[in-house]
Amino acid sequence: MSTDIVWLRQDLRLADNPLWRGPLGRQMLCVYVLDEHWLATGRIGRARLGFLWQSLIALRGELLKRGSDLLVRVGEPVAVVASLAEALQADRVRVRVDAGWEEARAVSRSRRRLEAVCAVEELEGGMLLAPELLPTPLEALPASFSAFRRRLGPAPAFADPEPAPVTLPPWPEAAPRGLPALREVCSRSAGWRPGPRGGFRFAGGESAGRARLDDYLWNSGAVARYRETRDGLVGPDFSSRLSPWLAQGCLSARQVNAALGEWEAEHGESESSRWLRLELLWRDYFHWAARQAGRTLFGGRELPSPPAAFSAWCRGETGVPFVDAAMYELADTGWLSNRARQNVASYLVHDLGMDWRLGAAWFERCLLDYDVASNWGNWGYIAGRGRQGRAHRFHVLRQADHYDPEGAYVARWQPDLERLPAGTSRHQPWRVAPEAFPVPLAVPEDWHDDLLPPGDGAGR
Ligand SMILES: Cc1cc2nc3c(=O)[nH]c(=O)nc-3n(C[C@H](O)[C@H](O)[C@H](O)COP(=O)(O)OP(=O)(O)OC[C@H]3O[C@@H](n4cnc5c(N)ncnc54)[C@H](O)[C@@H]3O)c2cc1C
Numbered sequence: 265m266s267t268d269i270v271w272l273r274q275d276l277r278l279a280d281n282p283l284w285r286g287p288l289g290r291q292m293l294c295v296y297v298l299d300e301h302w303l304a305t306g307r308i309g310r311a312r313l314g315f316l317w318q319s320l321i322a323l324r325g326e327l328l329k330r331g332s333d334l335l336v337r338v339g340e341p342v343a344v345v346a347s348l349a350e351a352l353q354a355d356r357v358r359v360r361v362d363a364g365w366e367e368a369r370a371v372s373r374s375r376r377r378l379e380a381v382c383a384v385e386e387l388e389g390g391m392l393l394a395p396e397l398l399p400t401p402l403e404a405l406p407a408s409f410s411a412f413r414r415r416l417g418p419a420p421a422f423a424d425p426e427p428a429p430v431t432l433p434p435w436p437e438a439a440p441r442g443l444p445a446l447r448e449v450c451s452r453s454a455g456w457r458p459g460p461r462g463g464f465r466f467a468g469g470e471s472a473g474r475a476r477l478d479d480y481l482w483n484s485g486a487v488a489r490y491r492e493t494r495d496g497l498v499g500p501d502f503s504s505r506l507s508p509w510l511a512q513g514c515l516s517a518r519q520v521n522a523a524l525g526e527w528e529a530e531h532g533e534s535e536s537s538r539w540l541r542l543e544l545l546w547r548d549y550f551h552w553a554a555r556q557a558g559r560t561l562f563g564g565r566e567l568p569s570p571p572a573a574f575s576a577w578c579r580g581e582t583g584v585p586f587v588d589a590a591m592y593e594l595a596d597t598g599w600l601s602n603r604a605r606q607n608v609a610s611y612l613v614h615d616l617g618m619d620w621r622l623g624a625a626w627f628e629r630c631l632l633d634y635d636v637a638s639n640w641g642n643w644g645y646i647a648g649r650g651r652q653g654r655a656h657r658f659h660v661l662r663q664a665d666h667y668d669p670e671g672a673y674v675a676r677w678q679p680d681l682e683r684l685p686a687g688t689s690r691h692q693p694w695r696v697a698p699e700a701f702p703v704p705l706a707v708p709e710d711w712h713d714d715l716l717p718p719g720d721g722a723g724r
Contacts, residue, residue, distance in 0.1 A: 267352050267436055270294040271345050271359040271374075272334075273367060274635070275390060275513035276319045277470040278326050280425035282389035283358050284432065292433040294327060294334050295348060296320055296443075297341040303450065309629040310453035311598030315468040317446040317453070319512050322469025324443065332432040336443030342370050346377045352436050357384045360513075363554040364636035365561065392422045392517045392548045405556050407651045409549045413542075420545075425518040461676055462597035464500040466508050466632055473509030477520060480504050481527045490536035494543075495603045497673040503601065504540065507633035510547070517544050547638055553651055554637035561640045563649050568619050573705050577612050578626055580677075583704030585691055586664035587611045589677035596677075598632035603667055609646045610658040615706040620647035661711045664691040692716050 268289035273296070275281055298316075302308040308316070324334040337344045349357055357378065359371055375384040388394055395402065399415035406412045435441065447454035458465065466472075481487050486501035496502025509515040521544060528537050554561050576582055580591035590604035600608075605627075612623045624643035628634050641650065648655030668674060671690025675681040681690045684697065693701035695716040707715075 265290045266356075267354045268292040268433070269345065269349055269352070269354045269357045271341075271357055272296045272323075273360060273362055273513075274511065275360045276323045276468075277473075277514050277516065278323075278330075278428035279470070280389070280427075280516040280519050281513075282387040282426075283360060284429045285387070285426070288433050289355060290433060291436045292332060293348065293352060293354075293436050293439050294332060295345060296334065296336045297344045298336065298338045298449065299341055300339050303338065306629055307625075308634075309598070309631075310450060310456040311458070311630065311632050312634055313450055313453040314446065314456055315466060315508055315598070315632050316512060317443075317449075318468030318472075319470075319514050320443055320468075322471065322514075326428075326470065327432065330429060330432040331434055333435045333441045334443065335439070335441050338444065338449055342374045342377060345374055346381075348439075349378055349382055352439060354382045356382055359384065359386055360389050361386045361555075362636075363551045365554075365557075365559045367636070368555075368558075390513055390516050391551055392521055392544055393420075393552075394423065397422075398552065402552060402556050405552055405651075407653075409546060412549050413545065416545075422518060422521050425516060425522050458598065459596040462593060462599065463498070464505060464597075464599075466505070466599065468508070468512065468514065470509075470514045473506070473514040474519075476506060476509065477504075477515065477523050480506070481523055487524070487527060487540060488531065488534065488536055491534075491539045492536075494539065495601075495667055497601050497604060497668055498676060505599070507635075507638075508599070511633040511635040511638075517547060520544060547635075550637040550641035553641055557651075561637075561644065562624075563621055563644065567621050567625055570622050571618065573616055574612075574618055574622055576705060577608070577616065577618075577623075582611065582616070582706075583694060583702050584611060584660060585671075585674035585678055585681060585693060586660055586668065589674040592677040594627075594630050598630060600631075603663070605642070606646065606656075607658050607660050607663050609643060610656070611660050611706075613643075613647045614655065614657040615660065615708050617706075620644070620649060659710060659714075661691060661714050665714075688716060695719075 266289040270283045270292060272294060275283060320334065320336055327334050345357060357374065362368060371384060371386060378384055406415060484501050493502040506515060506520060510517065521541060524537055524541060578591065580588035582588055587608050590600055590608045594600050609623055612618050613620045620643050624640050627639050644650035646656045665688055670686040671681060674690050681693060684690050684693060689696045692715060694703045695718055
């Protein structure tokens with residue numbers, strides 16, 4: 265009897281998942297292995313671990329409905345998958361191609377280890393584009409997103425998502441099943457809840473992701489305003505907030521694109537719907553760029569020892585409210601708007617002069633939506649270590665005034681700012697109330713023209 269092992273990683277969904285595409289073996293075991301090294305080194309923080317566990321529980325429910333099941337183990341992924349394949353005398357291990365260098369290396373290692381046992385089959389999925397739809401061979405991927413987009417043409421066509429399987433092959437007799445309780449894996453994660461100030465609750469799993477997509481498109485209809493609101497900082501709907509589900513593969517980009525197409529069929533294509541699709545394409549671009557970059561995406565994985573000011577940045581104690589508020593939000597919710605991510609990253613790298621990899625590693629730990637390609641790709645882009653080689657610095661003080669003109673965002677996360685008048689004062693508390701607020705760790709030269717006169721408590 266032929267036996268398949270489906271090795272799940274960032275593809276925790278039934279629909280539009282190439283891993284279930286037939287013909288499948290007569291029996292099939294589905295396994296997810298939480299890398300023990302991530303746990304031991306803190307590379308996965310408690311917020312993401314909780315979201316991951318919810319996603320695994322939801323997936324198990326869907327697999328059981330279809331006559332299959334899920335096995336979740338904590339260990340060294342290659343060793344766990346290989347020993348299962350050996351024990352079951354599997355014919356094939358199926359796994360999705362991942363953008364990460366470590367993930368790709370894990371597949372190569374499992375292929376070598378299982379050479380005499382079974383085949384290891386890698387399948388593409390999750391992205392808008394399949395490799396054959398790329399406008400250039402991967403080795404010739406354009407150095408900038410704009411060039412990539414131009415090469416795709418004005419209206420690239422993306423394939424439709426595939427439906428979820430109705431039934432799946434039975435579980436191998438006597439094979440282990442089930443998952444450990446989260447409190448046994450990490451009690452801190454099991455006890456973690458986001459604070460109320462974020463105003464949004466992320467729940468892992470395919471149907472929760474689908475519900476958020478429907479809500480954003482059809483219930484709140486907020487997608488119609490995406491173009492104008494996408495740089496927002498406060499509220500549940502200024503952007504889609506689909507990133508955690510996309511990152512864990514609870515949703516595929518093609519599913520989001522197809523749902524957006526249905527919305528456009530009823531409401532008409534708009535700047536907003538086109539822009540949201542463009543963001544999905546950015547995600548694709550980072551994915552393909554990471555695959556091309558391999559290990560160099562990380563700029564060398566050995567991180568320098570963090571200087572003291574790095575901990576201040578992590579804890580939201582730089583003295584710059586726009587940075588500190590975002591770092592509180594990240595710690596409290598596991599999520600941040602794109603605008604906030606860009607600013608905290610820029611301040612760390614360009615104004616505090618720290619190694620960008622420290623920031624990327626901190627985000628890797630904290631973000632609910634951590635995605636190897638998008639995270640390291642965006643950090644590299646800001647630091648000037650990306651494909652373009654040009655750094656992107658943000659004038660954080662002007663950004664704060666522009667995107668948070670009343671100081672509502674900073675006061676939400678730092679309530680002691682509420683006593684200052686709404687407006688610029690809240691972004692420069694060390695200027696208007698120096699007795700209560702310390703001078704920031706770094707006040708760059710080009711902020712000087714924008715600084716309020718000292719003690720100007722009435723403020724702007
Ligand atoms: C320093 C830094 C680190 C980042 N790390 C991650 C990460 O680990 N995981 C992650 O998913 N995104 C990351 N991003 C990209 C972006 O900030 C988030 O995707 C976005 O804020 C998620 O919110 P949303 O789902 O509401 O996005 P929307 O604005 O609604 O966009 C829809 C989707 O498009 C994709 N997308 C949007 N912007 C980007 C972008 N700049 N790069 C890649 N994909 C994008 C995401 O999948 C997102 O869910 C990072 C950005 C920066 C500046």
